[in-house]
Amino acid sequence: MENSLLQIKEKTAISWKEITGWSLSNIAPVLTYLFTQQAGLSRESSIFAAIVSVTLVMWITEILPDFVPGIFSTLMLILFNLAPNEVVLSGFASEGFFLAVSVLGLGSVIVTSGLSYRYSLMMLKIMPSNTFWYSISLFFTGLIFTPLVPVISGRAAIVAPVLNEIVTHCYDGSELDEKTKARSKTFLFTSSLCGITLLSASFLSSTPLNLIIYGMLPLQEQQSFQFLKWSYASLVVSGTLLVSFFIFINLYFRTFHKLNVNKDFIDEELQKMGGLSAAEWIALSGIVILACGLFAGGVTKINVTWVAFAIMFSLLLVGVLKATDFKTKIDWSFLFLLGSMIGLVNTMNYLKIDLIVVKHLGWLANYMQSDFRLFIVLMSAAMFVLRIFIPMNAAVLIFAATLLPLAKVGGISTWLTGFLILLLAETAVFPFQAPYLSNFRNATRAVVNQQEGNVSVMNFLMFFVKVAAIYLSIPFWTKIGVL
Amino acid sequence: MIKKQIIFVLAIVFLLSSTAVVLYSSMTKPIVLIIHSYDTEYAWSRDITVGLQRVLKKHPNYSVKWYYMDLKNHNEPAFKRKTGILARQAVDRWQPKVLILIDDDASELVGKYYVNNPKVNIVFAGLNGDYAPYGYDKAVNVTGILEHKQFHAMKEIIETIEKSSKLNSNTGKGQGTKAPVKIMYIADPSKSLAIDKKYIDAYNWSPFKYLGSYVADNYEQWKKYVLEAGKNADYILIANYRTLKRTNQAGLQELVHPNEVVKWTDENSKVPVLGLNLFNVEDGCMLSVGVSPFEQGEVAANMAVDIIDNHKSPRDIPIRLNTQFVVAMRKGMLTARGITLPEVYEVFARSTDNYKN
Numbered sequence: 001m002e003n004s005l006l007q008i009k010e011k012t013a014i015s016w017k018e019i020t021g022w023s024l025s026n027i028a029p030v031l032t033y034l035f036t037q038q039a040g041l042s043r044e045s046s047i048f049a050a051i052v053s054v055t056l057v058m059w060i061t062e063i064l065p066d067f068v069p070g071i072f073s074t075l076m077l078i079l080f081n082l083a084p085n086e087v088v089l090s091g092f093a094s095e096g097f098f099l100a101v102s103v104l105g106l107g108s109v110i111v112t113s114g115l116s117y118r119y120s121l122m123m124l125k126i127m128p129s130n131t132f133w134y135s136i137s138l139f140f141t142g143l144i145f146t147p148l149v150p151v152i153s154g155r156a157a158i159v160a161p162v163l164n165e166i167v168t169h170c171y172d173g174s175e176l177d178e179k180t181k182a183r184s185k186t187f188l189f190t191s192s193l194c195g196i197t198l199l200s201a202s203f204l205s206s207t208p209l210n211l212i213i214y215g216m217l218p219l220q221e222q223q224s225f226q227f228l229k230w231s232y233a234s235l236v237v238s239g240t241l242l243v244s245f246f247i248f249i250n251l252y253f254r255t256f257h258k259l260n261v262n263k264d265f266i267d268e269e270l271q272k273m274g275g276l277s278a279a280e281w282i283a284l285s286g287i288v289i290l291a292c293g294l295f296a297g298g299v300t301k302i303n304v305t306w307v308a309f310a311i312m313f314s315l316l317l318v319g320v321l322k323a324t325d326f327k328t329k330i331d332w333s334f335l336f337l338l339g340s341m342i343g344l345v346n347t348m349n350y351l352k353i354d355l356i357v358v359k360h361l362g363w364l365a366n367y368m369q370s371d372f373r374l375f376i377v378l379m380s381a382a383m384f385v386l387r388i389f390i391p392m393n394a395a396v397l398i399f400a401a402t403l404l405p406l407a408k409v410g411g412i413s414t415w416l417t418g419f420l421i422l423l424l425a426e427t428a429v430f431p432f433q434a435p436y437l438s439n440f441r442n443a444t445r446a447v448v449n450q451q452e453g454n455v456s457v458m459n460f461l462m463f464f465v466k467v468a469a470i471y472l473s474i475p476f477w478t479k480i481g482v483l
Numbered sequence: 484m485i486k487k488q489i490i491f492v493l494a495i496v497f498l499l500s501s502t503a504v505v506l507y508s509s510m511t512k513p514i515v516l517i518i519h520s521y522d523t524e525y526a527w528s529r530d531i532t533v534g535l536q537r538v539l540k541k542h543p544n545y546s547v548k549w550y551y552m553d554l555k556n557h558n559e560p561a562f563k564r565k566t567g568i569l570a571r572q573a574v575d576r577w578q579p580k581v582l583i584l585i586d587d588d589a590s591e592l593v594g595k596y597y598v599n600n601p602k603v604n605i606v607f608a609g610l611n612g613d614y615a616p617y618g619y620d621k622a623v624n625v626t627g628i629l630e631h632k633q634f635h636a637m638k639e640i641i642e643t644i645e646k647s648s649k650l651n652s653n654t655g656k657g658q659g660t661k662a663p664v665k666i667m668y669i670a671d672p673s674k675s676l677a678i679d680k681k682y683i684d685a686y687n688w689s690p691f692k693y694l695g696s697y698v699a700d701n702y703e704q705w706k707k708y709v710l711e712a713g714k715n716a717d718y719i720l721i722a723n724y725r726t727l728k729r730t731n732q733a734g735l736q737e738l739v740h741p742n743e744v745v746k747w748t749d750e751n752s753k754v755p756v757l758g759l760n761l762f763n764v765e766d767g768c769m770l771s772v773g774v775s776p777f778e779q780g781e782v783a784a785n786m787a788v789d790i791i792d793n794h795k796s797p798r799d800i801p802i803r804l805n806t807q808f809v810v811a812m813r814k815g816m817l818t819a820r821g822i823t824l825p826e827v828y829e830v831f832a833r834s835t836d837n838y839k840n
Contacts, residue, residue: 298576314498363731366737480568482565
């Protein structure tokens with residue numbers, strides 16, 4: 001958010017990335033328009049391509065916050081009359097949009113009520129004091145909040161203080177040498193990091209990007225792959241990732257020893273908090289009602305989106321989600337990105353540009369259909385390379401806009417395609433690939449001082465585990481009708 | 484403090500009563516799940532939907548859900564298996580009061596799994612052949628409308644064209660021709676046409692001579708049959724061609740766009756090509772006489788209304804045969820072939836919005 005246009009002006013030194021970004025933003029639409037006109041596209045399609053080219057340049061070069069190019073594209077589509085307003089703005093009236101608002105609202109209450117902090121403290125109190133159990137606890141803290149807190153940085157904000165607490169107090173008076181200590185701290189750091197991110201693709205509500213992909217799926221697929229079915233269909237991938245993660249992290253770090261936990265401090269904190277507050281009870285009820293809504297959908301005949309929306313309304317009604325929190329704690333910038341992205345895809349379909357994509361990349365659709373295993377390799381390699389140069393959001397959006405229409409034509413589940421994109425895109429071998437985790441790194445660096453090289457090795461290994469997990473899931477997907 | 488508590492209690496009462504009302508309304512709302520065998524873009528499915536909506540729009544108390552199996556674009560066995568599983572999952576998820584199944588694939592992949600299921604009432608539409616293969620003959624929870632092609636209407640149209648050509652002597656057949664008019668049917672390898680084939684082959688085409696049906700496995704074979712037909716037949720009948728495939732430059736199989744098939748067929752056929760489906764004209768054919776998709780949709784929806792609102796059991800609603808047909812034409816193409824039809828056909832096509840210049 002900090003790199004707004006005004007702040008860019010205020011900066012004394014302007015980076016080459018920004019100069020390149022703005023230069024390309026001026027050149028790309030003109031070249032795209034001329035090229036597509038020469039290729040025989042209609043005037044409307046060429047203008048659409050030009051608008052998309054600017055939006056992509058802005059996303060890739062990160063010269064503006066992600067949602068600003070989204071707003072730009074919506075505005076341009078309307079001003080150029082490329083589609084009726086109800087098509088361009090359809091994202092803001094979609095179920096995906098309301099699901100996102102609701103999940104963000106509930107997520108913010110889980111954090112602000114203190115429920116997540118209480119859970120962290122109790123976990124530390126119960127677990128045996130050694131690196132093995134604490135690594136598991138830290139991992140599962142991130143994992144438990146993965147479907148509940150729909151923003152990675154939000155989960156990072158929950159896990160970071162717990163990690164800091166362990167590292168600050170548990171190594172006092174330890175007889176370990178510095179090298180072992182550093183390795184041990186990195187072990188805990190990596191567990192925390194992977195807990196926050198590893199299964200992001202496995203839960204519909206775990207990241208804004210999942211909700212964007214959900215919003216881009218055909219309505220029929222949206223109805224089929226709501227919360228439970230989404231997680232169920234990704235079960236084998238999730239299981240493989242979990243088992244492999246614990247094997248690899250323990251084999252790689254091989255650092256097992258006792259820790260000196262300050263249980264008095266934990267008791268003091270819990271005592272200070274007292275019993276569950278009304279806000280915590282209500283947040284807990286919200287989670288339970290959402291779960292009931294998921295399981296009882298067949299009886300109540302109410303779509304889970306509207307159950308979530310009703311929960312958010314109830315939180316506002318009883319005052320647990322305050323009007324000020326509604327304004328400040330819900331990430332409206334992301335919601336604008338979500339709405340504009342869905343509108344962009346629907347406009348693309350309205351202009352039949354998806355058919356042009358299909359016409360030119362039909363061979364890829366054939367590969368998807370005829371040799372899915374090879375397609376996985378190609379996609380994984382492309383994503384791995386692209387993610388070195390392109391931020392996650394832009395990579396997901398580019399892949400989704402290209403591959404989802406192809407999947408539809410190729411008879412491949414669009415959910416599966418979207419899921420693979422999300423799973424592979426969430427690969428950040430190096431810290432610069434994951435700016436969304438910078439708050440986690442910043443919050444813990446002074447205390448943990450992790451060895452980033454070792455973290456990168458683990459992330460690198462986990463990428464290959466992800467590819468293997470996809471292959472292992474193929475029989476399961478075939479059985480449940482996804483593939 | 485007490486005031487605050489009163490307000491809180493009132494708010495909670497408001498919340499709970501709203502929830503109860505909404506839950507009651509939602510749980511008692513009958514769900515109608517409509518499963519199409521094909522996709523939203525397919526003209527036949529689209530027009531059946533129009534028919535369904537004409538009736539269902541009058542019943543806002545129903546919750547109507549749609550599912551498209553997309554089997555015209557993907558007819559591979561693996562896709563069929565997959566889409567069948569997903570469609571059945573949709574039935575289990577929504578637990579509809581009435582399940583409307585459009586065309587044969589929906590009955591094969593979904594309907595037969597719910598025969599005599601006491602929780603689901605089935606209404607089918609667009610079944611080309613018999614309903615017994617899906618177990619509907621022994622079912623107490625099934626009714627519907629069949630879709631049998633209008634061969635009689637097509638025969639009448641050919642007779643009319645022939646009479647007109649004899650009067651005008653300009654269709655190339657001339658007045659002195661004594662040989663019977665020969666008809667040939669060319670089809671793609673789709674399931675629905677395989678069912679139709681039995682009926683078209685068994686139909687009494689007399690006084691015309693029926694040369695038989697030719698099922699093209701791919702686009703190349705289709706072209707071959709069209710070119711050969713010019714040597715033997717006087718008319719080619721077609722119904723569908725959406726599952727025709729060809730090998731592209733990359734050596735991979737791809738579906739040929741229906742407009743391309745019809746355009747090529749018309750341009751390369753020496754004899755008139757007539758369609759047995761309404762949408763053939765939309766695809767580029769000169770003339771077609773087809774079963775009314777609107778009737779299929781309306782009848783199926785009315786049967787659903789009878790089950791839900793009039794509490795009729797499906798077994799008390801007799802299975803019906805389609806009665807309506809619609810004519811569609813492209814005047815320019817007919818004129819180019821020298822075919823003149825009585826004005827009533829044009830009026831009929833215009834009144835049903837199936838007339839193109």
